[in-house]
Amino acid sequence: MSARDAILKRLRERSDGPLSAPECDFAVVTNRGWNQQERLERFERLIGSVHGEVIHTARTAWGDALAEVLHAKGVRRLALGRDHPVAAEARKMLSAGSVDLVDADRDIEAWQREQFDSVDAGLTSTRGAIAETGSLWLWPTPDEPRLISLVPPLHIAVLDADTLEDTFFDVVERHGWADGMPTNALLISGPSKTADIEQTLAYGVHGPRELVVLVRHAQEVP
Template identity: 85%
Template sequence: MSARDAILKRLRERADGPLSAPESDFSVVTGRGWSQEECLARFERWITSVHGEVVHAGHDDWTRALAEVLVGKGVRRLALGREHPVAAEAREALADGDVELVDVDRDIEGWQREQFERVDAGLTSTRGAIAETGSLWLWPTPDEPRLISLVPPLHIAVLDADALEETFFDVVERHGWANGMPTNALLISGPSKTADIEQTLAYGVHGPRELVVIVRHDQAPAREGA
């Protein structure tokens, strides 16, 4: 019997019965009672407060907003997947444009230098967002590996407006993280930043210098001046 098994055996055979999980009150980390509009407003306020950018678009024309972001940021080479609907729609919309679409479904050792030196931006989908902290949450896949959101100087993330939860606890509970999750989950709350050097806040030291979130709505929001 291993030491681990011996310890577990002693715990199971306790004189006063087996151990049980204590009663826990999770009300402090959930139940904010915000409407969907309040969640979106809080998310946008928090993520823009740390230099994130938010662009609103409709489900039917979000790729036009993407194209405008690419032009505005001077992106020439965009890394993205193929299988996810976000990547597939982006590829179709940008196929005849001037932006070179970079495949990411390759062994990292084969294009590591290219990714670090020649890719201007990475495009990813998101699983949702957290209103309380202004955070996106992503589950990387082989089609959308985590490096395309962590390495290029610009990360463009596509978020559905109705995929916002109030708190991180709500995300974990509602989406069954306890029953299965990937080997890596990403919580992104703005561009990369650090204050390790002389306590001066700097952006883009360990990852993207810029983060743009394209929020997709069921109906396209009214444009200013319209």
């Protein structure tokens, strides 16, 4: 019998009975009780505190908001997917414009230099957001690889207002991560930032300098 097997045998044959898992109380990480408006306000305040920009738009008019952002930021080449409804709709709305639409569903080795050198922005969908921390959560796919949110100097993320959750625990529980945890989920809380030894915060050193979140509402935005 190996040492490992001997230890496990002693644990199984404990005189005071088998070990049982302790009861877990997750109340501290959930049950915030915010309504949708409170979640939106908290999310916008927190992501804005680290230079994230939030733009509210009606779901029926988000293409106009996207076009305005691209014009204001001087975007000439935009990387995006093809199959996701957000990407497909964006391609249709921008097809007659002056922005060059760059296919993101390619092997990175085929366009790595292009992505780093000449792409101005990346457009992605989001799976939702977390009000408590002001974070987006993305689940990258071959159609929307993670690099289009991590490499271009500008990341434009499309968020549906009704997909905000209170806490990260709520996201994990509601979307069943225990049964099918994503292999490559991303949590994004503002543009790329880092600090030196003197605690001076710098943006865009290792990723996007800017983050714009287009929050789509089912109703018209006042």
